[in-house]
Amino acid sequence: MKKIFSILLIAVITMLAVFTMVGCGEPSGNPGEKGISCIKQDGKYVVYKYVDEGLGVTELDIDAVVKTKYGETAEVSRIKEGAFDGNSTLEKVIVPNTVTKIDGGAFKNMKALKDITLPFVGSNVNADAYEGQTLSEDKAVDAERLFGYIFGTEEYTGGAKITQTYNAIEGTTATYYVPMSLRTVTIAPKDNYEIPMYAFSGLTLVTKIDLNDKVIGIGERAFYNANCFAKLDVPTTVTNIYKGAFENFSSLEKIYFGGTPSQWEAIVKGTNWNLGVAENFAVKFGE
Helix, strand or coil: CCCHHHHHHHHHHHHHHHHHHHHCCCCCCCCCCCCEEEEEEEEEEEEEEECCEEECCCCCEHHHHHHHHHHHCCCCEEEEECCCCCCCCEEEEEECCCCCCCCCCCCCCCCCCCCCECCCCCCCEECCCCCCCCCCEEEEEEHCCCCCHHHHHCCCCEEEEEEEEEECCCCCEEEEEECCCCCEEEECCCCCCCEEECCCCCCCCCCCCCCCCCCCEECCCCCCCCCCCCCEEEEECCEEEEECCCCCCCCEEEEEEECCHHHHHHCCCCCCCCCCCCCCCCECCCC
């Protein structure tokens, strides 16, 4: 009887341990599983691992793949740290706009990535666009607001070192390693969104940033000390460009804005938006 009781007790403890792991968001699937792997948390899906399937896949639409694997109602809410660690095959990744959290280093050590679509910059969809802004308590702060945050701080072959400022007054910075191959970044939020303070500060290598029509603001010093591309398209949905948004953006030569000069003046009035841009800098309208 005692032996049976002991066996039952061990079985119960084992089951509780498994449930605890799943509840805390730890993977419970096959560790050698190919492709994308998720766990379900609070009715939504968390991507914790991607393993190359050896099928020559170079583009990954996370939403489409998760829906194919887990069902059409599957909704991705988070990308875990190290989910794409060391991947050397993916050249394009689309993160769905249902995601509200991307852990630091989620895309670390990627070696072939050329093009990434994100629903926001940094770790969280909530982040200050200007000093003193009041948002919910779960907002991204300091280095969590930065573009490099999701790529991590680990140095690796194929990673380009970028130093991003997140407080110019205090001189505080963070160093990240972004895939050297990365050229195009698309910001495609689900709802109205403002690019955070210092989001792309110190950015290099990237040759194009696309902002979709849900982007309504560009934060303070968002491109501070950037040196990456010469042209930026600003959607007409943007109604605020905050102080020093392009300060010391040394490579910027042209902004294309689909609205009118008077609309542009209303957006940038009193912001010192063009500090430090090239002498031949110009704004082009209606293009």
